[in-house]
Amino acid sequence: MTAVLTDPEEAVAGIADGSTVLIGGFGMAGMPVQLIDALIRQGATDLTVVSNNAGNGDTGLAALLAAGRVRKMICSFPRQSDSWVFDGLYRAGKIELEVVPQGTLAERMRAAGAGIGAFYCPTGVGTPLAEGKETRTIDGRDYVLEYPIKGDVALVGAHAGDRMGNLVYRKTARNFGPVMATAATLTIAQVHHVVETGELDPEAVVTPCIYVDRILDLSATEATP
Amino acid sequence: MTAVLTDPEEAVAGIADGSTVLIGGFGMAGMPVQLIDALIRQGATDLTVVSNNAGNGDTGLAALLAAGRVRKMICSFPRQSDSWVFDGLYRAGKIELEVVPQGTLAERMRAAGAGIGAFYCPTGVGTPLAEGKETRTIDGRDYVLEYPIKGDVALVGAHAGDRMGNLVYRKTARNFGPVMATAATLTIAQVHHVVETGELDPEAVVTPCIYVDRILDLSATEATP
Amino acid sequence: MKTTVKTTVKTVEHLGRGPLGRDELAALVARDIPPGSFVNLGIGQPTTVADHLPAGSGVVLHTENGMLGMGPAARGDDIDPDLTNAGKVPVTELPGASYFHHADSFAMMRGGHLDVCVLGAFQVSERGDLANWHTGAPDAIPAVGGAMDLATGAKQVFVMMTLFTKEGTPKLVPECTYPLTGLACVSRVYTDLGVFHIGPHGVTVVETYGTSVADLASRLEVAVRPLGQEE
């Protein structure tokens, strides 16, 4: 059953050193900023972080990196105009990097959530990102074998949730959240508000409650938009 | 661009002999009955039909089978209390049957729609349905290699569509429709009514218009529920 | 590696009564489903477990045709042809329900997100192999549905069945003779004559109804141990 919490520290309690943490968001849209900040205070270290980017500016994921908590980044696009924290760590040899094509990143997490052992993917064939990977020709087309990425924890930013744990997102802030929620042992979502069970349209629920362990309700700490 | 049609004959025009036809529905929920009836009148034969069941009673898919148009059924559950048409053809050796676990059936069509070449699936390992299939142990668990099922045509029953071709479904009538819509070269959906573009909630669209080639609007021929 | 587990819990032999009736069996399964679990109930007898889940249990029912939060069977005006369970029986929707398509529904199953599924069976082996989709009869038309997906995907597979066929042949067996649904997937077997747990070290009898552990041991080819004597 999903726990609905208002205390960010409680929301991230128990995340262990060495965990693989899936962090949603694409740029700032869907980024679970309050959960990341709480994770920094919580102190877990030696983390592998899976996220599309590798932090922007000095806050959020960049702050987690700056605090030295991340051993390895798995992402599609670390280099951005404001990714100076990651850039510095990488150039100093203080962080490992695995670059994965964006769709393969999403599909590998989907595979983890869907119980798929591995899949043949056409993306990246013949490129440096396929080096060392098993390939196979199927029906005349070449594919690379890709394996699931499973998280110990997923931190997801959704728009709203209900008391049972169902989630809805808003516009392109949906991005990686629904996939990551399926791929982690412990899924923690921050939402702008929590509604009573039954208030979300069952046809429009994006993440069913089965995938959500904890919800951090930000409504008490955020100004209503 | 999606064609919105009111004539069932126009909706199924051009389906060729020998086609693989994906037919949505689970029991009667989501079954595209009017499209199947039109396909019977259209006359295409030597079909491979992919659907969860193999027809009920004497109408719909059962009538297509009775008309001798189907060379092969790919389904998860042909045998039902009222599947006498299929049962008779099968026992008479007049139809081929490939039985696929229900989730593997859905995932194989999803793979076709998602450009996945093949995937390692844990379902069916060690059972007769895995016989002759390639297997592999990954991280200590056994998997069977499964290949995509691609349709030449998908016939889907949705609840409503807009003029651009976006679809929404209703309750458990959603079932196979959204997956089949992605997996066929030509996707034809029947809907109870068509609304103006912009009237469907973009957050709640289940099948984006890119997957839909033709919509058959039943509102003129159906009593409003 | 052999480990010895000794517990002070003892098998309960309900001797002053007959075997469990179908309703009693369903109630027993319902009792053992942890509150708040996500559960899929198979077609047929397992479906009746829903009627015995206590109010407020927080158990959420999944149906593989694309719904979480399924309610009881629909009656009268509540019947909606667009809302059925996996057995194609009209059902209802509870607050907090959600709908999803078949690939998402089976991703949920295959991905190990359901806590429990309850299935019927022709046979269960002492290793937990399940046979429940095909009698192997030469004229039978094979039909598997979602049985293999459930057997493979759920965290725990509970089986409900009679312990013996009408002909008196045991259904809890050393090795399944019917075609398999899944390998080493069943963790508990609920029968009219007793409840069995299947673990890495074999079959344990948790309770008996209208019979004793010794009697069951003599009638089954499978080695069954009472609780407290697991090896």
Place this chain on the structure above:
Amino acid sequence: MKTTVKTTVKTVEHLGRGPLGRDELAALVARDIPPGSFVNLGIGQPTTVADHLPAGSGVVLHTENGMLGMGPAARGDDIDPDLTNAGKVPVTELPGASYFHHADSFAMMRGGHLDVCVLGAFQVSERGDLANWHTGAPDAIPAVGGAMDLATGAKQVFVMMTLFTKEGTPKLVPECTYPLTGLACVSRVYTDLGVFHIGPHGVTVVETYGTSVADLASRLEVAVRPLGQEE
């Protein structure tokens, strides 16, 4: 197997003018996108193609961060942090839009459902190999984003680029020297000096701007043929 294709269509040499400006190039690409297409425009210069699509073209824009039916860039009060394009620029929503998650969005791409994507490039080879994600410089931090997914998935990949680097090195080359994004995926190359089609029999010049086919042929190491002389 070699086949000989002869057409009566001739390459158009626009000689009484200079090379195409960036806006003219974007307009040229926009002109060649069939009405009603589903299109993904890459980050940077390709994004500007949207400004040149004629009203009523019915072209539907996809953005890989989970939207179909993307509108123009948002300004002023329309800016919504929850609605951006793949370049993280705030955009707007058109009637008939839909949202989906990242796995669904890239399934749409990988599955071959987009008619056209338009990408920038460092190099394109005569076989249509694309290099656009990495300069191969030893100190560069690799970052691929969705480039490989688009190159692999779209039915047609259009490239927009200058034909030569600032140093005068051709970017349409016999063999890419930069790390590849995709193999044999580019079908058309739109440059300031000319438009090229890449087919199974090599590179054809469709139009030139401020230069001639003969001049381009002399400056490129790739064999380029005028239209009507494809082999």
